[in-house]
Amino acid sequence: MKLWGGRFSEDQSDLMKQFNDSFRFDKRLYAVDIQGSLVYAEALHLIGLITSAERDSIQKGLEKIEAEFDAGQFQAKASDEDIHTAVERRLSELIGEAAGKLHTGRSRNDQVAVDLRLYVMGEIGQTISLLEALQHKIVTKAEAHIDVLMPGFTHLQPAQPILFSHWLMSFFWMFERDKARLNDALARTAVSPLGSGALAGNPFPIDRAKIAEELGMASVSMNSLDAVSDRDFIAEFLFALSLIAVHISHFAEDIVLFSNPAFNYLQIGQAYSTGSSLMPQKRNPDSMELARAKTGRIISALVNMLIVLKGLPSTYNKDLQEDKEALFDSVDNLTLTLSVVAAVVDSLVVFPEKMLAHLNEAMLATDLADYLVARGVPFREAHHKVGEVIRYAEENNAPLSEIPLPALKSIAPQFEEDIQEVFNFTQAICKKDGVGGTAPQALKRQIEVAKEKLGSK
């Protein structure tokens, strides 16, 4: 059974069926398709287009079909070109003629738009949950190691001492932004296109607002031509996923680096590592490398969607069928990646002594400059003076703290004996105690706020 074809005298070629049919991938939409049809049947009943008996029959039929899909027992037929056709075909087998009434005033164009929106609404919720689970792991691990010092890098060069917990918490806020973006996207996804027909609207007086409400959607679309072709919500969801993937790639890069024995700041669990087929000693952070690489896949799904949309004429074009596979693939991959990253955070073993060993006095150069500032030297001049101190230390192969005071004074007379007090990593960290700073006190407040965000204080 095709949903169309009365006007055709010739069959589709097998090649065309293979090219055109989408059931093999859009069958995953069965639950949302059935959800939409249940609501639509009720809407048709409310305006008298189907009787209550027909509505009940449709409802029972659809529920049975859903149960068949749930149980993996749905029997597809070669003619099932997509999930909508498959469900309608099966419904017709189960309940007969009444099935044919369900499409009254509805087109696959508004039907698939509803299905996709319901699907994305669900996946937004799922992604937010996974992000929160990951954030919980981050907070827990950060708290457990709140006072561990480590070198902070910029340009991957030693910059200033920071807390390990500050480093780990930095990812919390990236994911917090991601959740906000997803929530914003949700508002634009939860808009019901049902009632837009193929393109021009529905000629029957169905109650679009009520339909939207039943579907858990916040509003209805305002223009049917736009509604049947709007895929912005998919692009927006894929963009939100892309930034999540980018954030994960930063985390993965850090983990891969810090797992190298030259650093050895931390180690991920063996359960998330793999070995080598040739080199027996290897323990590779494969999970994090794969997580980093997934960025390419997610971003390219976004690019795919945008290219598909580019330059299309108004309303529905078949090009839009290419909106699904990359979306599904992205969801599957990012969902799995988020779970893996959360487990990896949980599995992290931290080696504070290695981190401490990599702190060196040059990382206190800014503190030296601040010392001069406190003694009246303008910062820019102080910076230059300390630059000379650094050069002196390098040329004399001496730690900063061992430069004789006279040598220091010859660079800047404001240096005094008490300069030795500057050479204290903990003190350097403690000074940065404003909001967002790396001081232990600031970290406690940061974690406090984070927990509030998670509603788990």
Add this chain to the structure above:
Amino acid sequence: MKLWGGRFSEDQSDLMKQFNDSFRFDKRLYAVDIQGSLVYAEALHLIGLITSAERDSIQKGLEKIEAEFDAGQFQAKASDEDIHTAVERRLSELIGEAAGKLHTGRSRNDQVAVDLRLYVMGEIGQTISLLEALQHKIVTKAEAHIDVLMPGFTHLQPAQPILFSHWLMSFFWMFERDKARLNDALARTAVSPLGSGALAGNPFPIDRAKIAEELGMASVSMNSLDAVSDRDFIAEFLFALSLIAVHISHFAEDIVLFSNPAFNYLQIGQAYSTGSSLMPQKRNPDSMELARAKTGRIISALVNMLIVLKGLPSTYNKDLQEDKEALFDSVDNLTLTLSVVAAVVDSLVVFPEKMLAHLNEAMLATDLADYLVARGVPFREAHHKVGEVIRYAEENNAPLSEIPLPALKSIAPQFEEDIQEVFNFTQAICKKDGVGGTAPQALKRQIEVAKEKLGSK
């Protein structure tokens, strides 16, 4: 003057200067850079790090520098590696030693982050204004032609009759979503990173919340490591621009099509057309072709930003300097494109008789099916019956309305004389009078809501 270099014994190569220096493009940030410095000077004063005299001197100096830039009279020097260096160097020339105090506790890392956020905040506002101006033109043009009928297409094949105003208004809602996305992006942009230092936070007790307020920002960043490297707001802005560009590409594609003499539904103003160097008769819709093509540029700027970010380790890396040129280029191009599109909408001349001539009875096939539905035939069956009617008409080369009733009845006995009443395009349109439908009444309400959105009822 460099902001650094005390520790270097060797000069940068000229090649490196050319590669590294960003003044040639980041000078466009001068106003926001100065805005940030004015606020920071005040913040330093409030905690006693600079005197009120110094603060005043800095303020006057910065204002003079802004005036020089405004007037195009700022004299750059070879040593001005970026806008921050240039401003500090010039300030030093103007006010001497106090200039060197402005960088106390501040790094270019948090400074450039503030600058970019202020810049993007401004451009979000500007883009929203341009979108609203375009929406105004759309509403005005739609109202002026509210009752014009035209063929609606799906798959670029005739589908159902619609109103020209419905077609035009479909773009209104795309741009409305774009504005919502921009507003959401604004909330994540207006977050002050000032006080994050190079990466670890600011060791002086500056009032970060007050600084944010003075900058017109809604909140402060919560983690300094994240704050100095967060470029999400740029990616998010570029994504919002990308969807705007995609929407414009749909509009442009339609205009290019409908300007072809085979359609000749409308014509854009000569002022937005061009001719040919070889073919004297040509009048080409170049503005719309260029508008369509800009999609590539805008999307690719987003791709650029995402690729730059992919796989970077934590905190600031110099890679982030590549965040600006594509951003500026996208803003320049999209701003101009939006202005052009608005002017083109304004210039549109509509040819209703050509649109009407392209309506044909087959576009009422769904109405025929609905006729059968009203007579008790389930829609799916009615659809098949009408398919046979269409095939009969094609095989007999007859318009639908001229098929003899007996022939119709042999396909579906429910057809009666009154089937002739279905062949009425206006009536077909009027039936779709629900929210978002193409009926004139629905259009009036649609335009009403649109005007409310624009606050111009």
Add this chain to the structure above:
Amino acid sequence: MKLWGGRFSEDQSDLMKQFNDSFRFDKRLYAVDIQGSLVYAEALHLIGLITSAERDSIQKGLEKIEAEFDAGQFQAKASDEDIHTAVERRLSELIGEAAGKLHTGRSRNDQVAVDLRLYVMGEIGQTISLLEALQHKIVTKAEAHIDVLMPGFTHLQPAQPILFSHWLMSFFWMFERDKARLNDALARTAVSPLGSGALAGNPFPIDRAKIAEELGMASVSMNSLDAVSDRDFIAEFLFALSLIAVHISHFAEDIVLFSNPAFNYLQIGQAYSTGSSLMPQKRNPDSMELARAKTGRIISALVNMLIVLKGLPSTYNKDLQEDKEALFDSVDNLTLTLSVVAAVVDSLVVFPEKMLAHLNEAMLATDLADYLVARGVPFREAHHKVGEVIRYAEENNAPLSEIPLPALKSIAPQFEEDIQEVFNFTQAICKKDGVGGTAPQALKRQIEVAKEKLGSK
């Protein structure tokens, strides 16, 4: 059985297995994996690392495994993390200890690189064949309609008359370039990395050149570090596919346009069209819309590969496992698309009278200018004069050929009675008889050369 793991005390988590294992998609490489192993077994035998009995045993075992895969009867196990592991595990079951010798000196890193190269070599050949099949259809259809006139457009505005066969043949040359690109890519793909080990080379004196020869590869890689991580050949293949997809998108766009009733220049076979679930009259060119949309998928696979590679450190990183799925997906989709496009070309029905009806005299404006040029007017001036003629015709609503001679002479005195001879579309076409021109004679030569390229003269 894992190929590694002696040093691990803890099992991989199920989550990690799901994330890490690639058998579900890389099993498609079984034939090339076995081909590589057969050649490697022989190479190990030649240097005495395995006996001829062992070599024979390995060979028989591998052949049996290939037969199992071919027949869809290979029994995968949960421990089969990838195709290499699966084959080695099965080989071990079949032949015992000798299986364990096959990995001597070989790593999965050089093994997978060989497999992928063999796979891409095969797919390059397959793509070239499909392109040639498509080119054959183009040539046949062009020859069958060689003299049909149609309007040529630039900017989608009528420009000059051309031949339909010229239009169709324009795609021949795009695909000809695509084949050349694929052939160039082949040369860089057919390079054997086998013998590179995990990264540093093979410690046993295997004959790399002989291995390459046996694999049908033209040369051997020159640096083992590069060889195990080089995925350029995949990116290059995906780029070649991307341009094919772009070319198809042009063809599809033209077909979709020309199938619209406003043009009705041609129609694709019903077998490659589809109908509507709501509108019984619809006959949509879905195959061409989908073909157009596939561009997004193919280009994004290229983007995916480039992003995965971006910023990786030297040699093998697990990120490279993300090289396969997008590659396979692109091959599957482009292969199918090429078959569909070829069938659609074959199915094209052409309506010459509709094309002819769209020719109008303004499309001869350049010929008018050439007329003046022949009478001594510099082209640029002639162009302006004819522009005025066009404007006169528009303002007087007259065809060019009906403008009175005095009116013409008042614009340019060089116009004479014989100007009427210019108004001849066939003649206008015949004049462009140089190489690549649209004259029938030029088309015959163009098709002649095309057939030579196809080797089917």
Add this chain to the structure above:
Amino acid sequence: MKLWGGRFSEDQSDLMKQFNDSFRFDKRLYAVDIQGSLVYAEALHLIGLITSAERDSIQKGLEKIEAEFDAGQFQAKASDEDIHTAVERRLSELIGEAAGKLHTGRSRNDQVAVDLRLYVMGEIGQTISLLEALQHKIVTKAEAHIDVLMPGFTHLQPAQPILFSHWLMSFFWMFERDKARLNDALARTAVSPLGSGALAGNPFPIDRAKIAEELGMASVSMNSLDAVSDRDFIAEFLFALSLIAVHISHFAEDIVLFSNPAFNYLQIGQAYSTGSSLMPQKRNPDSMELARAKTGRIISALVNMLIVLKGLPSTYNKDLQEDKEALFDSVDNLTLTLSVVAAVVDSLVVFPEKMLAHLNEAMLATDLADYLVARGVPFREAHHKVGEVIRYAEENNAPLSEIPLPALKSIAPQFEEDIQEVFNFTQAICKKDGVGGTAPQALKRQIEVAKEKLGSK
């Protein structure tokens, strides 16, 4: 002066001029535009369309214009919408009426296609030269440090010892492939479209083959419709640049890593480093970070071009004007980046003792397995045994070489006293002496071949 406009009654708007005009960026094509015109003037003369006096006059005029551009003294006018218009306008000022004859039979469509091809031909040559210069630096530096040992990584984990020269030379071969790709692209770029007119061909019998020869092009295009819209050569060039950028990103990533003090394997020259505005001690490898980031820009230029092309109808569309800016930007940036990378290679200071210090015995695990293989243990079993050895060493916190023989024998009885001989990094390296291996002998041969490739033996 416009090249068109006789038929227009209304002026272009200023907005449209700003949007449409390309002179500000395409003026860089002046030399190739003039080169094309010189050849075309000669071609027109050969068929008698212009006299030799006119040809000479045009030639002199064009040479003067080129000189004006060369000297930066060309005076642009507001009406110069593009470089072609500007040159023709100026030529008209200089030589009068004859200038108007130059466009006979030629359109801007084939003119700009020629210009771009000549430009890309030049830039391909330039890029190849820069790659060769870089390869020279690589070979020189590799030779200077040919015997330096360093750890080889896979998954950024220690894998096997390699030579530093092997690492450096790995980039040589990436760039060698890049050159091959550029050369292949050159063959498809050096195809003359001149004589294709606006779309349909040239009505005058110009000698296209001779024109091509004069332009240094290998062949002529075979279909005018294709020729005026073919931008494949730009996409292909941008793809070749993209892979170069990817290769550079690997190099940059390695350099940034190895410059971190945790490694400190090498240091780039101060001349290619920068400092920090806040932290006086910093010496950042900015040049390499920027080089890494440029990948985003170059890849996105390719994406831009592909998106612009996607879905365009046949022949010239104004969208194609968007082919230039991203191309120019990519050329400028990649050219500069290649120069910087070459200089950085030259400036590299290597610290062999740091590399040596990071070699550890576990990196010889594969050699231990090979030891067992030599004693008859199948490799896969040997691999597992050595895995157990590694685990024993870790659990006992002992170097491999200090595990008592009895302990080893309890794992694999084949272990004997001579196992100590395996613990020799140099020997491990020397064993990999096949083609492409890391042995010093293999490196010498590798460098030999590299020099032959460079023709500088």
